[in-house]
Amino acid sequence: MAESSTSVPPPPDRYDLVRLANGSFSLRSARLGETFHPVIGPVAEAEALYVQQLDLIDRFAKSEGPFVIWDVGLGAAANALTVLKALSAGSGHVEIVSFDHDLDPLRAGYLYRGSLGYFGGFESAVETLLSEGLARFECGGATVLWKLWLGDFPTLLASPSASAWPKPSVILFDAFSPARNPDMWSLPLFTQLFRALDPEKPCALPTYSRSTLMRVTLLLAGFFVGAGEATGEKEETTIAANSLELVASPLGAPWLKRVKNSTSAEPLAGGGYVQRRLSLENWLRLSAHPQFASLIPGSFD
Numbered sequence: 001m002a003e004s005s006t007s008v009p010p011p012p013d014r015y016d017l018v019r020l021a022n023g024s025f026s027l028r029s030a031r032l033g034e035t036f037h038p039v040i041g042p043v044a045e046a047e048a049l050y051v052q053q054l055d056l057i058d059r060f061a062k063s064e065g066p067f068v069i070w071d072v073g074l075g076a077a078a079n080a081l082t083v084l085k086a087l088s089a090g091s092g093h094v095e096i097v098s099f100d101h102d103l104d105p106l107r108a109g110y111l112y113r114g115s116l117g118y119f120g121g122f123e124s125a126v127e128t129l130l131s132e133g134l135a136r137f138e139c140g141g142a143t144v145l146w147k148l149w150l151g152d153f154p155t156l157l158a159s160p161s162a163s164a165w166p167k168p169s170v171i172l173f174d175a176f177s178p179a180r181n182p183d184m185w186s187l188p189l190f191t192q193l194f195r196a197l198d199p200e201k202p203c204a205l206p207t208y209s210r211s212t213l214m215r216v217t218l219l220l221a222g223f224f225v226g227a228g229e230a231t232g233e234k235e236e237t238t239i240a241a242n243s244l245e246l247v248a249s250p251l252g253a254p255w256l257k258r259v260k261n262s263t264s265a266e267p268l269a270g271g272g273y274v275q276r277r278l279s280l281e282n283w284l285r286l287s288a289h290p291q292f293a294s295l296i297p298g299s300f301d
């Protein structure tokens, strides 16, 4: 299924507050028809996907130097603030770099902060970030530097300034779905993202998507990839990392076999959402990935 692109700009987005079945609240983009955290809500999802799965408090305690987090798709800051709240139990310096091309979700989230609940204690940090693009504050035992990059993430990442960004230990990757937001899920973008990491600094990138297309994309970009923890919303998510040690359940032969049969495995090239079988060229690259080096040839043919 291809999404057509048109020269007519989309209407400005509106972000509504929606109540989920479990009683928690989330924001919803009226233009895309997508709820930010649709089933278990923003805080529960961020806790499952990042705080618990990555054992974040322990990793923070063991980090040498600032603990750097890239927050791709700041949105209404649920991920950023849930992670900061968790890290407030530790001590040390946190640098969080948030990216978004639109501050309206954060403005809307702040407006609805009473219902969303997770802004408590961070009000002045959020106001400062919105007005100055940078906030410094203390959060429990942690000192925090929170910086905002406003703009199209693929363009920012390709810009010369990207080489000066502090190298992350964690990436919170939370764009809209690949079907609605294809430019944020393309192979060129993830290849650039992988190259922007410090190979000497282990970095994990959990994401809610478990689609074959996404997992192939992450592997071809250079990441090691495994099944991620359930979030309550999905029985399985995905975790990618530049170090195999950070991936508890790496994808193996059974998954590779499924790729061959999938009708939606070819990575997005950056020109819209197109679902296709994996090309022979990419199949050969995929099966040569170091993650699959120990597999017996023929076991996934």
Ligand SMILES: C[S@@+](CC[C@H](N)C(=O)[O-])C[C@H]1O[C@@H](n2cnc3c(N)ncnc32)[C@H](O)[C@@H]1O
Pocket: 035, 036, 042, 072, 073, 074, 075, 076, 077, 078, 079, 080, 099, 100, 101, 102, 105, 151, 152, 153, 154, 174, 175, 176, 181, 183, 184
């Ligand atoms: C699902 S929302 C993120 C929710 C957010 N992480 C939170 O915790 O509230 C996706 C976000 O990605 C942002 N986004 C989408 N495409 C983008 C792009 N090309 N560059 C930068 N940000 C983008 C949207 O503006 C939106 O705020």
